[in-house]
């Protein structure tokens with residue numbers, strides 16, 4: 074692109090808008106608090122853990138779309154009262170879209186970027202949902218309106234392109250043939266800058282065509298995501314609208330690009346959750362977003378006069394393609410979207426900081442003229458001059474002169490050249506039009522089919538991608554699976570989908586589904602092994618996570634609302650089948666415990682990911698299995714209060730029987746890495762050469778996301794209540810060791826023995842009637858762990874061992890018994906003596922109300938034992954552990970008697 078004249082460029086900064094969306098269902102259920110407030114264009118965010126910590130930012134625009142709205146009869150979200158503060162789609166468009174449109178009509182490039190964490194409302198603002206059209210469709214409506222209104226003075230052409238960047242690969246979303254391995258190439262030309270080679274540009278004549286192309290592009294995006302087992306919230310979507318305007322009178326042509334960019338969820342940028350993992354998140358997954366951040370930072374530094382040597386545009390595909398939008402030839406607007414909820418504080422703050430930096434970027438936009446048009450214009454101008462000169466020569470009687478002949482020759486040559494350029498252009502147009510007609514025909518065909526047949530509709534985690542794939546079930550038998558080439562088959566791709574996965578039969582207006590042996594089919598949450606008749610709005614899950622809604626014949630469809638059958642609905646149904654569900658909202662207490670809700674939502678979020686991880690493990694022959702568990706579901710603290718619940722993923726190696734417990738964050742990080750490995754493997758292996766039972770994909774251990782060094786595992790715990798000690802009564806117990814989900818892991822025989830300072834058991838005479846008698850006096854007791862019986866952990870694999878860990882009163886670190894291996898009923902025979910040199914009230918309270926929590930730790934081959942850290946421990950000369958050390962008068966006693974425990978052998 075070439076600027077018409079250097080004096081036409083204008084310098085202006087990137088305009089930044091922020092928008093706060095309403096609470097979503099999850100946030101409402103969890104009783105979230107809104108931590109964002111707006112006054113005019115300034116926005117404040119409150120740290121939910123520290124009411125004094127409030128940060129304020131000021132932007133060009135700030136939109137309150139959190140509250141104060143209602144849904145009108147057409148489904149539009151509008152302010153509750155006229156002039157209310159709620160910013161609807163229209164007001165956002167008036168501020169941001171109209172300006173972009175005007176810029177592009179003037180011939181400037183324009184870019185609109187949506188940035189924010191997943192689910193914060195980027196797609197809502199950019200594309201919109203249902204009648205609440207977003208910036209892109211509104212912009213297209215107005216663009217074609219403007220074109221119609223200005224028909225007399227200019228001729229316009231609009232070209233539409235749509236692409237996706239995922240994992241640094243460019244996918245043309247308007248191309249339906251087989252994808253190029255490695256994606257399309259990004260090239261660079263001096264005049265043009267960076268561009269995508271071979272990207273389709275479809276000419277459009279009205280907004281409806283654009284809408285249909287977007288529908289098609291979204292469909293391709295969905296299919297690509299399922300095929301590659303990729304998550305759309307990690308991909309960037311770019312729509313490029315190219316506008317060519319020919320002003321025949323002035324003989325000028327203006328060409329401008331409008332880039333509309335829905336960026337990947339910003340939370341990935343900070344490799345969320347991978348901090349605690351030995352493997353860092355894969356680089357390519359978020360390279361584009363990280364680089365975008367770096368480019369923005371560098372440009373923001375330039376704007377404040379800092380010396381910046383290098384702007385890293387070339388480091389990622391996204392920044393290459395957005396080079397002109399960032400610090401270059403474009404007028405650029407960024408909309409940063411925010412969740413209002415307290416639980417999203419960190420993400421929202423980071424979005425605001427990002428947006429603040431983007432605000433500083435200075436661009437230099439210029440009016441663009443394409444070289445061909447410029448050439449035609451120059452040729453025409455030259456011919457006009459030649460004609461003048463020739464007519465002068467004619468008047469002067471020099472028509473036959475050599476000079477005149479030469480000029481006439483030049484004139485003809487120029488005209489030929491102009492015609493050639495114009496024909497070429499028209500030919501291009503013809504080709505593109507043919508393309509468009511083909512696409513249009515297939516869309517019309519689909520609409521007709523919807524009125525004739527039942528079909529299945531894809532449901533995606535990303536609401537924007539749901540409902541874009543419709544697979545029709547015509548009369549007769551239809552196999553569904555990977556089988557693309559066989560006749561009478563419906564081809565789908567995805568993790569865990571078999572060559573022939575299941576069979577639909579449509580007979581006498583009834584549709585049945587029969588799973589093929591060995592394939593996974595779930596209907597309405599239940600695994601199906603035999604033929605099942607499908608009802609309108611049944612939920613289907615094929616393979617590990619291909620989710621579809623069954624839509625019956627038109628006569629069965631009625632007026633039922635389908636929107637409730639979203640992705641969460643599918644997963645909740647599946648969780649319910651596993652026994653994990655939220656109480657019915659209308660029964661009993663109507664407010665579910667928010668922490669349980671959070672766990673429930675984590676569970677249903679992770680469930681499909683776990684299914685996918687299992688499928689990848691199977692296809693890569695990694696031999697590990699993943700299972701979701703709720704940590705601490707059945708466990709309580711030393712006072713019997715429920716422990717905080719959380720989701721963990723149990724990872725088991727089938728061969729070695731090694732087990733790992735991964736936190737939610739670690740699992741999510743590992744799943745990204747597994748996807749990278751998997752995609753790499755898929756790319757190297759053409760689909761039709763796939764065979765079962767491949768040799769395992771071998772990776773060096775330090776790069777293998779399926780592997781970790783083994784560690785001891787917490788298997789469960791038992792409570793030994795201490796009340797008897799307050800009366801100096803001995804206690805002998807058979808304790809049930811419960812696993813985190815309430816299953817019995819072992820029986821533990823334990824004793825509490827009140828004793829003298831040198832370990833002799835006290836007699837019946839020493840029993841206290843009033844426990845307060847012990848206050849201020851020395852109290853000695855022994856904790857005895859005799860034996861563990863029926864240890865499930867060792868029953869499962871004999872090459873394992875156990876240890877028991879416990880902590881008494883104010884001991885800062887837990888103590889552990891020595892490790893015992895290979896025995897289902899291991900003898901522990903472990904005795905520890907504790908003493909309080911001067912019993913305090915708080916120790917007495919503790920004894921009367923608390924238990925020692927005895928933790929059962931599982932050891933596996935190759936792991937190190939749990940060690941008692943004796944650093945901070947105090948002991949008497951006899952090797953007795955001193956507790957209750959914080960009492961005021963104890964210090965002196967301690968100084969006199971304590972020796973460092975490290976001198977005392979026999980501790981582990």
Ligand SMILES: Nc1ncnc2c1ncn2[C@@H]1O[C@H](COP(=O)(O)OP(=O)(O)OP(=O)(O)O)[C@@H](O)[C@H]1O
Pocket residue numbers: 093094095097138150189190191192193194195196197198202305306337338410535536537
């Ligand atoms: N301003 C708004 N008013 C009403 N609903 C909104 C608004 N913004 C977002 N939503 C709703 O919030 C949900 C999530 O929004 P959206 O899909 O736009 O998020 P996103 O940031 O694009 O997420 P992803 O990165 O997964 O694509 C949608 O159901 C959408 O309808």
